[in-house]
Amino acid sequence: MSPGPGTADDLGRRLRGERYYADAGLLTAIRLALALGRPLFLEGEPGVGKTEVGNVLARVLGRELVRLQCYEGLDAAQALYEWNYPKQLLALRAAEARGTDIGDVYDELFLLERPLLRAVRSSAAVLLLVDEIDRADSEFEAFLLEFLGDFQITIPELGTLRAAQPPVVVITSNRTREVHDALKRRCLYHWIPLPEPERERAIIRARAPGVEEASAVALVDAVNAIRSLPLLKRPGIAESIDWAQGAAVLAAGGEPWPVALRRALGLLVKDEEDLARVESHAQEVFSAGG
Amino acid sequence: MPAADAAHTARAADHLDGFLRSLGDSGVRVPVPKRADFLQALALFPPTGIDGLYWTARVTLLTRIEDLEPFDTAFDSWFRNEPRARMEVSLPAPDEPGEALVPGAGRGGELPPESLGEGSGLDASGIEVVSRKTFPAAGAEARDLLREIRAALPRALPTSEARRLRRSRRGPRLDLPQVCREANRTAGEVVRLSWRDRPRRPRPVLLLVDVSGSMKQHSTDLLRFAHAVVAAAPRVEVFTFGTQLTRVTEQLLDPDVDRALDSIADIVLDADAGTRIGTALDELLGNARRRSLVRGALVVVLSDGLERGDCEAMIRGAHRLGLLGHRLVWWSPLACNPGYRPVTHGMHGVLSSLDALAGVRDLDSALAAVRLLPATAAGPRRGAARAWTAAA
Numbered sequence: 001m002s003p004g005p006g007t008a009d010d011l012g013r014r015l016r017g018e019r020y021y022a023d024a025g026l027l028t029a030i031r032l033a034l035a036l037g038r039p040l041f042l043e044g045e046p047g048v049g050k051t052e053v054g055n056v057l058a059r060v061l062g063r064e065l066v067r068l069q070c071y072e073g074l075d076a077a078q079a080l081y082e083w084n085y086p087k088q089l090l091a092l093r094a095a096e097a098r099g100t101d102i103g104d105v106y107d108e109l110f111l112l113e114r115p116l117l118r119a120v121r122s123s124a125a126v127l128l129l130v131d132e133i134d135r136a137d138s139e140f141e142a143f144l145l146e147f148l149g150d151f152q153i154t155i156p157e158l159g160t161l162r163a164a165q166p167p168v169v170v171i172t173s174n175r176t177r178e179v180h181d182a183l184k185r186r187c188l189y190h191w192i193p194l195p196e197p198e199r200e201r202a203i204i205r206a207r208a209p210g211v212e213e214a215s216a217v218a219l220v221d222a223v224n225a226i227r228s229l230p231l232l233k234r235p236g237i238a239e240s241i242d243w244a245q246g247a248a249v250l251a252a253g254g255e256p257w258p259v260a261l262r263r264a265l266g267l268l269v270k271d272e273e274d275l276a277r278v279e280s281h282a283q284e285v286f287s288a289g290g
Numbered sequence: 291m292p293a294a295d296a297a298h299t300a301r302a303a304d305h306l307d308g309f310l311r312s313l314g315d316s317g318v319r320v321p322v323p324k325r326a327d328f329l330q331a332l333a334l335f336p337p338t339g340i341d342g343l344y345w346t347a348r349v350t351l352l353t354r355i356e357d358l359e360p361f362d363t364a365f366d367s368w369f370r371n372e373p374r375a376r377m378e379v380s381l382p383a384p385d386e387p388g389e390a391l392v393p394g395a396g397r398g399g400e401l402p403p404e405s406l407g408e409g410s411g412l413d414a415s416g417i418e419v420v421s422r423k424t425f426p427a428a429g430a431e432a433r434d435l436l437r438e439i440r441a442a443l444p445r446a447l448p449t450s451e452a453r454r455l456r457r458s459r460r461g462p463r464l465d466l467p468q469v470c471r472e473a474n475r476t477a478g479e480v481v482r483l484s485w486r487d488r489p490r491r492p493r494p495v496l497l498l499v500d501v502s503g504s505m506k507q508h509s510t511d512l513l514r515f516a517h518a519v520v521a522a523a524p525r526v527e528v529f530t531f532g533t534q535l536t537r538v539t540e541q542l543l544d545p546d547v548d549r550a551l552d553s554i555a556d557i558v559l560d561a562d563a564g565t566r567i568g569t570a571l572d573e574l575l576g577n578a579r580r581r582s583l584v585r586g587a588l589v590v591v592l593s594d595g596l597e598r599g600d601c602e603a604m605i606r607g608a609h610r611l612g613l614l615g616h617r618l619v620w621w622s623p624l625a626c627n628p629g630y631r632p633v634t635h636g637m638h639g640v641l642s643s644l645d646a647l648a649g650v651r652d653l654d655s656a657l658a659a660v661r662l663l664p665a666t667a668a669g670p671r672r673g674a675a676r677a678w679t680a681a682a
Contacts, residue, residue, distance in 0.1 A: 028345035032331050043355060073453035085470030092478040105474065176582060184353040185321050191355040232576075273610075 011060075019206040020049070020056040021199050029190035030057065039148055039169035041184055044192035047236020050172035053192075054129035057170065063127040066167070068115035070136035076143065080153055081117040084110045106157035117161070120153050125165035133183075134173040141180050148186060195237060197224060203237060208244035215257045219244055222261065223268065225285045231274045243268040258286060306332075309368040313351065316360040320351050327351075340369055423501075423561035425510045425551040432511075435653040436518045436547065439660060443522040446660045448588055448616060448667035449490040461487030493588050493616050494525040498574075500593030501558055502532040502565035508623045509561065511652045512592045513538075513554060517547045527583050531570035532560035565596060567636075568603025575610050588667070589615040592650065594622050595637040605639035612643035617667055620674070621659055625649035632678055644674035 008027045015022050022030070030053075033040035042050045058065035068079060088105045095102045113121065119128045130144065147153070151163040171187060173179055195203065197220050204216045211219070223240045235243075246264035251257050262282075269275050278285060306329075313320055328350040337343040344365060352361055428436070457465065465484040473480045497516050501509045516528045520542040530536050536558050544550040555561070574580050589611050597604045612618040620640065624630050626649030632641050641647065646666040648659045666673070 024341060025345045025348065028342070029349040031335065032327075032346065032349055035334050036327060036330060038327065075454075083467070085467045089470045089473060089478060092474070096478060176579065178354075181353060185323060188327070188349050189353050190349055191358070 014060045015056055018056045018059050019203075020052060021195070021202050021206070022053075023195070023199065026053070026190060026192060029188050033170075033188050034061075034168065036188070037166060039171055039187040041171045041173070041179075041187035041189045042192055043173050043175050043189070045194065045234065045236055046174055047238035048192045048194060049237055050174075050192055051129065051131055054127060054131070054170040054172070057168070058127040058129075061127060061168065063125055063168065064122060065129060066115050066119045066122070066126045067129045067131060069131050070133050070140070072135060072137060074136045074140055078114055079116050079140070079143075080114050081155065082112040082114065084112050108158065111155075111158075116147060117153055119167045120151060120161050120163045123164060126167045128167040128169045130169065130171045132174055133171050133179060134176045138180060141183050145180075145183050145186070148183075194227065194234075197221070200237065200240065204241065204244045207241045208248055210248040210252065211244050212257075215247075215251075216244070218257070219247070219261065222285050225281075226269065226278055229274075229277055229281055229285075231269070231277060232271050233269075233274060235268045239268045239270075262286065305368065309347075309364065310351075312364050312368065313361065316364050318352070318357045318361050318364070324351055324353070343369060423509075423555045423558065425513070425548070425555060427548045428514060432514065432653060433547070435657060436514060439515065439518045439653065439657050440522040442657060442660050443519060444492070446663040447492045447495065447523055448663070450493050450586065450616075451488040452491045453488070455486040456489045458485055458487040458489075461485035463487065492523050492525070493586060494527070494583065495519060495523050496583055496587045496589045496615070497526065497528045498570070498589070498591045498593070499528065499530045499538075500532070500565065500567070500591075501530045501561045503562045504565060504594055504596050505592075505623065506562050508651050510551070511656070512650070513542075513551055514547055515592075515650075515653060515656045517542045517550050521545070527587075529570075529574065530554070530558050530561075531567065532558075532563050533566050533569070534560050535570045535573040536560070565593075565598055567593060567595070567597050568601065568605075568607055571607025571611065572603055575607060575614075581614065584611060584614040587615050588663075589618045591618070591620045592622075593620070594624050595620065595632075595634065595640060597636040601636035601639055604636055605643075608640040609643045612645070612672065617645040617671075618643060619646045619648070619659075619663070619666060620644050621648050621650035621656070623649065623651035626651045626655055641675045641678060643672060645669070645671060647674045647678060 008024070008031060011031060012022060012027050015027075029040055029042075032038070040053075042053060044050055054067070055065060083106070088110050091105060091110070092102060111117075115128070119126050133141065133144070148169060151166050152160055154160045171183075194200075200220045200223070201216050204211060204219060205213075208216075219240070223235060223243070227234050243261070243264055246267040247257070247260040250260035250263055255263065265275065265278065269278050310320060310325055310328075328347060331346050331350050332343075335342075335346065337346055347365060348358075348361065352358065455461075455463065455465075457468070463486045465486045468484040468486075469480060469482075472482065472484070497519060499509070499512050499516055501513075505512070513530075516538075520526045520528060520539065526539065527537070528539050528542055530538050538554050538558065541553040541557065542550050544553065575584070591608075591611075595604075608618070608620075622630075622637075625632075625647060630649070632638055632647060637647075646662070648662060650656045650659045
């Protein structure tokens with residue numbers, strides 16, 4: 001059992017201390033992931049704070065964050081390790097020139113550490129964040145599955161390396177494709193929904209400190225009105241924070257708040273068609289903003 | 291332990307067991323390790339209330355957000371007296387699981403062919419006539435033409451550079467790891483240089499085949515053509531549309547063209563009926579995962595572009611197709627006529643988004659159009675309007 005926060009309240013408080021406002025479901029998921037030693041698999045719409053869970057949790061647990069960003073074509077050389085061939089070659093040449101013994105060129109000295117190897121070799125326990133796994137090829141999932149089973153990596157020239165302390169693993173997916181069941185079966189699954197207005201206001205207050213209370217209320221109401229429109233891309237929390245910060249900058253420059261909100265709309269809605277749609281519903285969207 | 295407590299625990303265990311079994315009955319598959327997780331979690335953190343129990347169960351037992359509704363129903367009926375207000379979870383879009391982009395990947399699974407848009411097309415009566423279409427068998431001549439098309443396609447389809455490097459005899463990039471590995475073998479002496487390059491691979495192809503009434507006499511040949519494309523190119527998706535959008539890629543994977551078309555007749559229910567191109571495009575583009583099929587793909591629309599009613603949705607849809615895809619090509623049987631000009635409101639509006647507009651009404655003209663594809667792929671974007679204005 002990992003040394004994790006004891007009660008749900010305690011965990012929630014510590015996350016809030018890092019300016020992350022988790023709901024009951026996410027708190028349960030995190031506590032169970034820590035207690036059962038299972039990876040935490042997070043899905044949700046873009047911009048609801050999936051990656052941020054990894055970042056914040058690393059700080060709360062006092063662990064080093066090791067991040068593996070997935071992309072199409074990601075292979076073992078970029079996820080695990082690679083031999084530093086040029087360095088080996090130089091060492092060979094140097095040894096030759098000095099006339100000394102060549103020694104072992106397959107030494108840890110010549111190993112380029114990639115995220116997964118780093119998670120295994122680190123002496124202190126780490127938090128491994130596998131970000132956007134849906135972008136990687138499905139073959140990579142099978143590979144990751146093996147790694148998550150026993151947290152060990154076999155390097156033919158060196159032998160098997162095993163993590164001294166199993167890392168806490170957070171996997172995120174934007175759900176552009178379905179991740180294989182076998183992987184999800186080994187994880188605790190949590191879908192992060194868009195936050196209810198009250199929690200979103202708390203988030204805005206924490207992340208955009210310059211925004212007044214009444215303005216934050218107006219902003220969150222407007223965001224929720226916009227989310228209810230049939231948009232191609234519904235704004236997430238990340239966008240509403242951006243919007244609040246942008247509008248706060250404009251408001252500090254002397255613009256009245258409703259005008260600042262409308263000027264900064266490009267921070268919330270990032271598609272021309274969606275912008276047009278929001279503009280055509282401006283009345284209802286900004287009615288709360290006055 | 292007092293007897294009352296033991297009886298209490300036994301009842302609770304029975305209750306949990308019943309809940310887990312009813313989950314299975316309502317279609318939420320819970321593998322054994324997940325059940326073990328659930329029970330272990332209960333032992334570790336005994337939940338203080340029903341909400342605590344709910345979240346413990348949901349986090350440990352659920353693996354897909356689609357299962358949330360049956361899960362909630364089962365949970366409510368076992369642990370709550372009255373259904374609580376449901377938290378609204380909006381899905382990006384329901385879709386077939388797995389990698390729709392790779393036709394081969396879906397072959398093993400038995401996904402029922404999915405037809406989108408029920409509800410959008412069914413309520414407009416008068417236009418929709420649901421009937422089973424029959425396709426005539428392909429004769430020897432048609433099969434010869436199809437063979438020719440399959441042979442011409444690999445060279446005609448646009449390509450993109452693959453991401454992964456491949457060893458090549460002379461590539462633009464030095465394969466340093468390989469050079470060093472070989473040099474290590476020869477005591478640090480570089481004897482031979484190794485090279486790598488990025489191979490070119492065909493871009494994905496997306497075919498949208500109009501099977502509405504106005505295309506009636508052409509749809510057999512056009513679907514045969516689609517069959518040839520599925521056979522000849524690695525990443526192809528085919529949808530038919532009339533009043534609704536239907537994915538027919540799975541059916542076209544059948545190696546025999548007649549059998550493939552016959553199984554299409556089973557699932558395409560809107561053949562020879564009305565046309566709502568705009569709605570069909572909205573269905574395609576309104577869904578994030580289907581939209582990803584368009585990205586970077588060669589998009590071919592096989593349709594006469596005769597839209598019923600308002601054309602705005604079709605024009606907007608075609609515009610987005612053009613923005614998302616690599617090239618957008620429109621093949622219309624009407625354009626085979628030398629006197630044809632894209633002057634109907636719909637086609638006129640769409641024209642500015644197209645990279646090419648060509649006449650295709652049967653396999654002969656399809657073969658000719660395939661041979662023109664490389665020129666389209668090499669030309670500037672949205673060249674159709676220019677070509678057709680020059681022709682006029």
